[in-house]
Amino acid sequence: MGLDQTVRDISEEISSRISAAAMGRGEWSDVCAGFTRAFPGSFAALLNQNFVRPEVSFAKVDGLEDQYLQSFVTHYSYVNPWRRFWEFASNGAICVSERDDPATKYKKSAFYNEWMRSIGDYDASIGLRLQVNDDYIIYLPVHFSVSLSEVYESRLEAVIANTRRSLTNAIQIASYLRDTSDYAAARSALVGRSNAIAFVVDRAGRLKDANHRAIDAFARARPVLNRQGSVRFLQPEITTWLGKLLHESPPDLTRKRVMNISEERWLISVNQLPVTMFSQLIRGQDQFLVQLTDLGSNGSCYDGDLLAEAYRITPAEIRLCRALSAGLLLNEAASCSGISYENARQKLKSIFRKTGVSNQSDLKLLLNSLA
Known part of the structure; x- marks a missing residue:
């Protein structure tokens, strides 16, 4: 041969x-x-x-x-x-x-x-x-x-x-x-996110997909912007924070941060999506779900008037409930509500007593039932 x-x-x-x-x-x-x-x-x-x-x-x-x-x-x-x-x-x-x-x-x-x-x-x-x-x-x-x-x-x-x-x-x-597969993963991540501004970005902050609320926000350029396919926040400090976070992202990244714009308070949550593995040779791209929840919106989480009427919850306690239901920890909710951590603890005890629940998990279930 x-x-x-x-x-x-x-x-x-x-x-x-x-x-x-x-x-x-x-x-x-x-x-x-x-x-x-x-x-x-x-x-x-x-x-x-x-x-x-x-x-x-x-x-x-x-x-x-x-x-x-x-x-x-x-x-x-x-x-x-x-x-x-x-x-x-x-x-x-x-x-x-x-x-x-x-x-x-x-x-x-x-x-x-x-x-x-x-x-x-x-x-x-x-x-x-x-x-x-x-x-x-x-x-x-x-x-x-x-x-x-x-x-x-x-x-x-x-x-x-x-x-x-x-x-x-x-x-x-x-x-x-x-x-x-990456596109399908991004689409799936946005399902059921209609109560928040939600979008998916890659490690470089390039936009991969977005829900209707995010598209509306991009059109208004508030509180988040889309500049030639890259996501920017109205507060530059937050843009810098997210860019560094995505670049250094540890496995299974999950982070939260509050952004204040004038009288608005937004909870920003970042979660890494599972990496797709359609082929061993080429791994899926790193993609991240970013959500912005308006902590001051009366209708974003639940009916505050119904909560006040049913349980005699005060406006200050309603603000704390709204922050907790958005996913903030108690110390973060206290800072967002403009009160001390100890004050927040006392208000939370008062909320527990009025609603008859004994922990934050049960409180969130109650709040969700009033959505």
Whole structure:
């Protein structure tokens, strides 16, 4: 069998594995195994890395012990001297290390001495770089001994070039499924949010979807604005707070803050939506539900007149009830109502006594029944 036919056969086998993994009929580790089977003595990896955050959101390998993959993902991927190629090369670029950027250049680096020397004789490599979006890069490196370069280089480079289209198509399919799933998640998050200004943004604060109240607020430019697809608050301090919060967002982010505009008081709540995982290779985007509840609106939560008539609740106590029903903690409700924490505690005891409830959970149930 000629060299060209061997390259075609290997390329077709790996392309079929890529297609199977993309459609959920196979594993991405099988793609890596296709390379190591065709090129004995090598190891192959497939990774999706965000070089901005930074993070590695996906990693599969064949031919390398798991402990080395984990140490690469958690630490050495961030000090990898070849990251300049992975981060900045053109989409679809292929790097042949011995020709383009040999390992001998980095023998004094911590990456080489601490990681590459520990995994064995794999100084030569050929890798493919593909761009997912502005932040995430998928790369597929195959490592082997320098002693095998003369035998492997031209054939492996040809196989990677031949399978590049299959992997590109798989990324496009996964990206489409991710975008569709992300849109559905944003739509679902807005269901039942008609009592508040509610919208969904991504990590950069770009608007993904909004309910009718939010659209009306954007049109009025109060208390929140939409400027060329980016959300801004009438109070710049809140815009800065949200931007920092989204950028640094810890897992399962949940935050609340009160915004004061003249005589208006708004409760802002931010919750991270579950990340969609239609494809292991490409994770869903981080999306956040932002809600603004008017703490001074008489009709936003419940009938205050009915509460006063039924339980002889005072106006000051009604304001405290409204803040608590909007989701504020007692100390936050006290600050929002312009009273001390101790004063709020006494008013809450009075509300409990008048309504016959014994805790805040039961009070919220009562208030919801008067909505």
